[in-house]
Amino acid sequence: MTLENTIQKIGPLDSAAMKAAEERQSQLTKPAGSLGRLESLSIQLAGITGEARPKFENKSIVVMAGDHGVTEEGVSAFPAEVTPQMVMNFLFGGAAINALAGVSGAKVTVVDMGVASDLPEHPGLISKRVAAGTANMVQGPAMTKEQAVQALEAGIEVVSDLKAQGVSVVGLGDMGIGNTTPSAAIACAIMGASVDEIVGRGTGVDDAGLQRKKDAVAKAIQQNGPDGQDGLDVLMKVGGFEIGGLAGVVLGAAANKMPVVVDGFITTAAAMIAAQICPAVKDYLIPSHCSQESGHEKMLAHLGLKALFDYEMRLGEGSGAAMAMPVVDAAARVLDQMVTFAEAGVSGKEE
Amino acid sequence: MTLENTIQKIGPLDSAAMKAAEERQSQLTKPAGSLGRLESLSIQLAGITGEARPKFENKSIVVMAGDHGVTEEGVSAFPAEVTPQMVMNFLFGGAAINALAGVSGAKVTVVDMGVASDLPEHPGLISKRVAAGTANMVQGPAMTKEQAVQALEAGIEVVSDLKAQGVSVVGLGDMGIGNTTPSAAIACAIMGASVDEIVGRGTGVDDAGLQRKKDAVAKAIQQNGPDGQDGLDVLMKVGGFEIGGLAGVVLGAAANKMPVVVDGFITTAAAMIAAQICPAVKDYLIPSHCSQESGHEKMLAHLGLKALFDYEMRLGEGSGAAMAMPVVDAAARVLDQMVTFAEAGVSGKEE
Numbered sequence: 001m002t003l004e005n006t007i008q009k010i011g012p013l014d015s016a017a018m019k020a021a022e023e024r025q026s027q028l029t030k031p032a033g034s035l036g037r038l039e040s041l042s043i044q045l046a047g048i049t050g051e052a053r054p055k056f057e058n059k060s061i062v063v064m065a066g067d068h069g070v071t072e073e074g075v076s077a078f079p080a081e082v083t084p085q086m087v088m089n090f091l092f093g094g095a096a097i098n099a100l101a102g103v104s105g106a107k108v109t110v111v112d113m114g115v116a117s118d119l120p121e122h123p124g125l126i127s128k129r130v131a132a133g134t135a136n137m138v139q140g141p142a143m144t145k146e147q148a149v150q151a152l153e154a155g156i157e158v159v160s161d162l163k164a165q166g167v168s169v170v171g172l173g174d175m176g177i178g179n180t181t182p183s184a185a186i187a188c189a190i191m192g193a194s195v196d197e198i199v200g201r202g203t204g205v206d207d208a209g210l211q212r213k214k215d216a217v218a219k220a221i222q223q224n225g226p227d228g229q230d231g232l233d234v235l236m237k238v239g240g241f242e243i244g245g246l247a248g249v250v251l252g253a254a255a256n257k258m259p260v261v262v263d264g265f266i267t268t269a270a271a272m273i274a275a276q277i278c279p280a281v282k283d284y285l286i287p288s289h290c291s292q293e294s295g296h297e298k299m300l301a302h303l304g305l306k307a308l309f310d311y312e313m314r315l316g317e318g319s320g321a322a323m324a325m326p327v328v329d330a331a332a333r334v335l336d337q338m339v340t341f342a343e344a345g346v347s348g349k350e351e
Numbered sequence: 352m353t354l355e356n357t358i359q360k361i362g363p364l365d366s367a368a369m370k371a372a373e374e375r376q377s378q379l380t381k382p383a384g385s386l387g388r389l390e391s392l393s394i395q396l397a398g399i400t401g402e403a404r405p406k407f408e409n410k411s412i413v414v415m416a417g418d419h420g421v422t423e424e425g426v427s428a429f430p431a432e433v434t435p436q437m438v439m440n441f442l443f444g445g446a447a448i449n450a451l452a453g454v455s456g457a458k459v460t461v462v463d464m465g466v467a468s469d470l471p472e473h474p475g476l477i478s479k480r481v482a483a484g485t486a487n488m489v490q491g492p493a494m495t496k497e498q499a500v501q502a503l504e505a506g507i508e509v510v511s512d513l514k515a516q517g518v519s520v521v522g523l524g525d526m527g528i529g530n531t532t533p534s535a536a537i538a539c540a541i542m543g544a545s546v547d548e549i550v551g552r553g554t555g556v557d558d559a560g561l562q563r564k565k566d567a568v569a570k571a572i573q574q575n576g577p578d579g580q581d582g583l584d585v586l587m588k589v590g591g592f593e594i595g596g597l598a599g600v601v602l603g604a605a606a607n608k609m610p611v612v613v614d615g616f617i618t619t620a621a622a623m624i625a626a627q628i629c630p631a632v633k634d635y636l637i638p639s640h641c642s643q644e645s646g647h648e649k650m651l652a653h654l655g656l657k658a659l660f661d662y663e664m665r666l667g668e669g670s671g672a673a674m675a676m677p678v679v680d681a682a683a684r685v686l687d688q689m690v691t692f693a694e695a696g697v698s699g700k701e702e
Contacts, residue, residue, distance in 0.1 A: 030447050031666065308660065323677070330454045339443075
């Protein structure tokens with residue numbers, strides 16, 4: 001599906017399904033409102049899917065990988081060779097995201113959006129390579145406009161394929177050494193925020209590395225002048241291939257009436273790009289954790305989101321999104337499986 | 352097992368298992384510390400179980416029910432008949448706790464500790480009835496010392512039986528119309544806190560009901576003069592049968608080297624009683640949510656706990672504990688299932 005067609009398919013949430021869910025919540029055997037955010041989440045899930053009692057049996061965390069020319073600037077604590085190494089770790093099941101996705105039985109979908117080196121073939125690897133890593137955004141645009149569209153459409157295709165396979169909720173995950181740097185640039189460009197507000201230590205750079213990151217973000221924005229109102233322009237100038245792919249997953253999920261669970265700093269930057277391209281996607285976003293990375297909370301707030309939890313995590317890979325899958329499950333199960341006061345013969349509140 | 356024997360069996364966490372877990376966490380394929388509280392939780396779980404890589408395949412939420420003489424004072428928004436009605440709802444699988452326990456596959460264990468009316472027989476119901484509800488604590492002790500010991504030992508027996516059945520982690524849940532009132536009295540007695548700091552709206556009393564609750568708690572403490580240093584004295588004078596049973600579950604879990612997940616206001620009061628009886632149990636407690644009920648956060652802090660999440664819930668039944676089970680699972684899975692940098696051939700941080 002093209003980007004244009006996808007955007008046209010994205011509509012508002014289904015108000016009839018939301019009303020039905022809200023009414024049911026008020027009749028279930030519990031004090032009204034006593035399940036807090038699980039109740040509001042269940043109503044949102046009804047609105048997204050158009051079903052009064054949605055179920056989420058098949059889940060997937062979509063982990064997209066890409067490399068970044070900006071690593072030349074010394075912005076990461078880890079060498080770029082870790083990107084392909086970790087992709088293979090995902091495929092062999094030894095990474096954090098594999099362990100965490102297992103908690104809710106979510107499948108880990110691994111996509112090469114543009115890793116710099118060739119990856120060994122693996123039946124589990126989906127190749128949507130746009131190019132062998134982005135260009136160094138400090139010196140010019142990270143990618144061409146055509147590449148940005150290609151990345152977005154690849155994400156749309158991946159999530160549409162998952163939908164066809166019966167997946168009903170997706171979580172976003174990322175892998176790409178250096179990718180907190182373009183993500184920070186995206187947030188600065190879209191929010192008009194300063195580098196001090198947004199740039200953090202990523203996987204753990206020291207003070208000198210943090211300064212190099214801030215300089216790189218500031219230079220990339222100065223050099224390229226991204227238009228913060230234009231998501232495609234931001235992606236092209238200071239983005240990344242996996243970030244574009246993830247923005248495409250957000251757009252494609254919304255077009256397919258699927259909830260999409262945001263992870264941490266990088267995937268939130270991707271969601272911000274998607275929301276600049278099509279603001280209606282915001283209603284399809286489910287928050288997960290608040291990352292330890294500076295600026296994440298503000299980025300979530302910019303999207304109208306409030307994190308569900310904060311476990312002091314800063315890993316990426318979709319680790320926070322995986323931890324939110326049981327919360328999505330819980331919200332849907334409460335709405336679907338609980339009985340009403342009338343059904344259970346339980347007395348109501350004394351008025 | 353008697354209370355005395357149980358207390359003697361409770362020791363400190365296993366430091367060798369904790370050291371092994373900590374060392375393994377530092378070698379797994381992620382930036383050191385990047386999984387935050389999941390890492391520290393995994394180390395605690397190793398210390399509790401004495402296993403370097405503990406697994407939690409069989410989980411149970413122990414929901415204990417009891418009635419409270421203090422409901423005569425008009426302290427609850429719901430009539431006391433709801434206690435047995437909700438117990439039957441748990442047994443038939445229609446309550447929130449059934450839906451939420453299902454997320455992690457936890458079994459709901461339902462125990463009658465002292466519901467006022469006779470309950471219909473049900474194969475799933477464990478009867479440990481101490482009496483048909485407590486006495487009204489505003490007029491005198493809620494129970495006798497013998498009843499308090501009986502309630503504690505019933506809880507110890509329930510959790511020991513679960514351990515024998517292969518359950519490796521338990522969560523605490525409660526049902527008892529009016530039970531936020533004795534729970535508040537317990538917290539006030541043990542913490543030396545004022546009723547204004549601790550008493551909240553429970554299932555939803557109005558302003559007049561809230562004042563009646565505050566008055567009831569203040570009168571019960573004045574009337575009975577519980578010794579805040581003596582957990583048994585507090586339980587006897589201003590407690591409840593389900594609260595005593597839950598305190599017994601905490602003691603029994605610690606004696607059996609099992610982690611025990613605290614829920615909200617009532618179960619935290621139960622854990623406070625257990626901790627006054629045997630301070631070493633604190634290390635065996637896993638927090639879950641911060642409840643909407645006033646004072647809960649302070650009660651958790653008194654136990655040295657910080658909630659994992661806050662979904663604006665205020666239901667009880669073990670609903671928060673059930674939501675924490677996937678977090679326990681996640682922590683254990685990360686420790687057990689992830690591979691090390693060496694095993695995966697992934698490059699480490701650049702120094």
